[in-house]
Amino acid sequence: MARFHTLPVAAVDRLTDDSVALTFAVPPELREAYRYVPGQHLALRRVVDGVEVRRTYSICAPAPDPGDDGPRTLRVGVRLVDGGAFSTYALKEVNIGDELEVMTPAGRFTLDPAPGMYAAVVGGSGITPVLSIVSTLLAREPGARFCLIRSDRTAASTMFLEEVADLKDRYPERLQLVTVLSREEQQAGLPSGRLDEERLTGLLPALLKVDDVAGWFLCGPYGLVQGAERALRGLGVPRTRIHEEIFHVDSEGAPRSAAGAPAHSTVTARLDGRGGTWPVQDGESLLDAVLRNRPDAPYACKGGVCGTCRAFLVSGEVRMDRNFALEPEETEAGYVLACQSHPATEKVELDFDR
Known part of the structure; x- marks a missing residue:
């Protein structure tokens, strides 16, 4: 399961007028947890005016060798987005020595090195x-x-x-x-x-x-x-x-599915070895229904882009508004993005641990 840990900022490198690279120091006891393969990303978390904000940024440094004890540092690139709550903070406020909450690596846009x-x-x-x-x-x-x-x-x-x-x-x-x-x-x-x-x-x-x-x-x-x-x-x-x-993704440029949801739906979710069943409120995603009861449910972007909230559909049917993270073979195997999924049957069961 993905976990957040507080990591100190070891370097802040200005790349362009509107982008910066942030380097985090990884203590020895967390190096194995932050081991990554090339192409993965990190979710960063902060609270703004009482609201939790998460953003995903890709790791830009070479991956550690399999025989190493894990990365000593993590480096990500951040580009300023107009009105971006996190990117503006990263470019204008973050300094060396600051501590940020950083999720362990995730993502499947990866390459296992081979000739x-x-x-x-x-x-x-x-x-x-x-x-x-x-x-x-x-x-x-x-x-x-x-x-x-x-x-x-x-x-x-x-x-x-x-x-x-x-x-x-x-x-x-x-x-x-x-x-x-x-x-x-x-x-x-x-x-x-x-x-x-x-x-x-x-x-x-x-x-x-x-x-x-x-x-x-x-x-x-x-x-x-x-x-x-x-x-x-x-x-x-x-x-x-x-x-x-x-x-x-422009809001107008990507398709969304349109279908009605059952009047009364429940979601059963298994997460980190523990399960529960909860009602799904009208219009909310399965991820939001789970988060109301299990705040530790994994997610980063809530936009169907990063794939952090990937879950296996054990039973029931769902409709996904968007999917920019799962490969066709993953959806065919039964995986869905919980942040974009809405119940199409009265009962839906998800497994975040698979």
Whole structure:
């Protein structure tokens, strides 16, 4: 089960005018609990005006070797969001020595390092988990190569510019780096403009042999990720080779399911070895129903993006408003996002421990 612990801030590094990297120190007794695989994220928690606020940020550092005793530090990238309760705090108020509540790592947008060719299409802060994936892969697997295609507004707004450049210098033969700026012309490289489905359909086969790529990692805003997926599927890439993580979803841009709920519903949930049954109030999600009785239920974003609240549907039926975190094989196996699930039968049973 995911757990929150209070960790001290060891470093605050300004990346751009609107982004920062926060590094947390991990004490020896918690290093195993915070062991992570490349691509995972952390949920940070604080209370604002009496209301608990949680936000999820991807780990951007290489993962510790399996034989190590766990990470000594955790580094995440935070980009400012207009009106963001947590991102504004991170950029303007957090200092070295401050203590924040940090959840243990979660997420399945990951890569177990193995030989082969891999590629990513990222936009903006979507570089954050991919930076961990690339740096870990190239360090551990001499037989691995990676093509990184990244889109940013301008050079000045590009997160982890130096870190990616250092990787390119360290692995010049194994890391192919392609940068596209949407609002600024470059002296060399590709013309400016957005990376949409049409452009990627022509660009990707020109950069590499699409069929040779063992895994594609798409991360960033909803429009970019969806366009990249459609381009790859149109080029014949199997769905099983495409991995996605959405960072930003416009409220109008993503579909929601619409169906009525039974008049009286209950949810039975097993969590950390203990179970209970509670009523589901009209219009609330299964996660909110569980949280009213079990505040330790896992969640981070409540937007169907991070996957922290994933649970196994033991019995009953649910409808999910959105799903940007679970792979098709996970939903087929019976997993749902509790934050987006509403009862479609009078009784629903979830297991958070599976």
